[in-house]
Amino acid sequence: MKVIIVGGVAGGASAAARLRRLDEKCEITMYERGEFISFANCGLPYHIGGAIEEREALLVQTPENMTARFNFAVKTFHEVVSIDAKNKKVSVKNWKSGNTFEDNYDYLVLSPGAAPIKPPIPGIDGENIFMLRTIPDMDKIVAAMKKGAKSAIVVGGGFIGVEVAENLIEKGFAVSLVEMQDQVLTFLDPDMAAFAHNEMKSHKIKLYLSDRVTEFKKTAGGKVSVTLASGKAIEADMAVLAIGVMPEVKLAKEAGLKIGETGAIAVSEAMLTSDPSIYAVGDAVEVTHFVTKTKIKIPLAGPANRQARIAVNNICGIKSEYKDTQGTSIVKVFDLACGATGASVPLLKRANIAFKTLTLHAGSHAGYYPYAYMVHLKLIYSPETGKVLGAQACGYDGVDKRIDVIASAIRHGATVHDLQDYELAYAPPFGSAK
The missing domain is CATH 3.30.390.30 (FAD/NAD-linked reductase, C-terminal dimerisation domain)
Structure with missing residues (x-):
């Protein structure tokens, strides 16, 4: 049996490790378009703030360690660019050499993750405007801090936005946070989110709620200037975009796989897509909410790891089901x-x-x-x-x-x-x- 895994981090790396534990003879290849196959993306804000001092602590597994420990092929800087589901083949681009080649599979596990939302706001691609999703993203923010940045505008009040704001405050920054909704942390009801608002304000974070960015500009002094829909303007040394994420479904859609009502990949309780040889896990899939029975996207590490194990169990003949999600989550706000x-x-x-x-x-x-x-x-x-x-x-x-x-x-x-x-x-x- 040959299994190809598309993508690393939580879902892909967990799938590969679980597969090897269940089948010593299976031929496993993991393709990851970036440099890092398994890193603690939930820990990125805490390295920025200094709570996690060593950058290497975020690297859960390296390609070399994974290969030595689990005996499978790990191909970084390799992107699966298309899937021929009928003939069970994938086309893979080697970003180092520029070459493209084909590889065949018996089963395919998709773990493409989700991409940061980057709306078409004028000036959004300007200097010192960052996102935080990967290790290289984090490195850019840390580099800006080392160059002397001391103030920041965080756009977005979800998990990442709140954690980034906190950790920049811990480094002595002046921080403003802009959120389009009337509250941060929308997984909480408004009356509960008020406790987070009070905590953030007590640590000198300036909250701009029910407002949105309409333009980014670079000032004559090299700062980032943000214009809000309310007419207000904010200046800072840098801006961090934490507006949310969208599931990476391009590959699945082009392969003819069913996309669900939320815009994520539709999967069964076995994590099987509309193709009987292709499974999908993690931030790119939609699942059923345990309480409401509605379809939702749940870009959290815990569900991604569990889904990966369930998918691989089914590939190996162990019947397993992902029995909906409750969205159980927690965040530190100072x-x-x-x-x-x-x-x-x-x-x-x-x-x-x-x-x-x-x-x-x-x-x-x-x-x-x-x-x-x-x-x-x-x-x-x-x-x-x-x-x-x-x-x-x-x-x-x-x-x-x-x-x-x-x-x-x-x-x-x-x-x-x-x-x-x-x-x-x-x-x-x-x-x-x-």
Whole structure:
């Protein structure tokens, strides 16, 4: 059996490693158009801020290490440019030599990922305007910092935008953040996102919400000038675009694979595309939301890794299914943690699902033990059945474990009445006896 894997990082690298563990004889080739096959892209902002000091710590696997450890071919700077699904062949371009060649497969695993959104804003390709998606992107930002940049405009208030803003503040930058929506971190409901707003403002980040960039310009002094739709103007030494990502579907579309309603690759629960020999995983695919049963895109590392293992299990004859996604996620906003699982209020409204909410404000552990902080927890549930539909939490301690417990409850169909019967770990430094 011969398997070709298109793309590395979370999905592709996990697929290749899992495949070798299940089949010692399988011929495996991974093609990656960039230099790095497996890197911690979630850690990029933290190297910029200095929390991760060594750049090499982000390189999870090198081609040499992967080849030596797993005994398969790793081809960097090689891009699969077309797929002949009928004859089970791919055309591959070697970007170093410029040559193009064909390779055949029994099964193909697509993990092309997603590309940063770059809208057609005048001046967006100007000097000192960066994106952050890859190691080279990060290197450019670090180089600008070493040249003396001390202020930045971050465009976009999602995970990456908020993390970049925080880490630039940690390096002594003056930071402005522009977000088109009326809140940052739209996986949270507005009332919960307000805690993140307060934390960011307390660390001197200037928030420009419900506004958007209409033009980038270079000033006479070499700075980046941004004009907003509101008429406001901001200047800084550099700008970082974190507007979001779009699934890379060009290759799949040209191969005749079905594209789903969200614009991502349609796959079955086995991660199989519309072609019986082609699987797809990661940021480029659409999946079903566990609560609403609607199709969504979920560009997160955890689901990508799990999808890769499921796809490979099925290739090797081990029946496995990706049983929908809950979108469980968490983000650090300076000392504050913001986490969520299941469906948010806006998502439930769009799906016409009835719900009620309950918000609690309780200590992270026993109040008489030092350093007990308030945790703000919002529970979303069905008024008819009591089934837990979602949860969000913000606080300085204990957010992750609360979200993880409720994520498990949602997965197993628990109700709000079931939650009171859960027996959780308690000692004064860790929780409350009530």
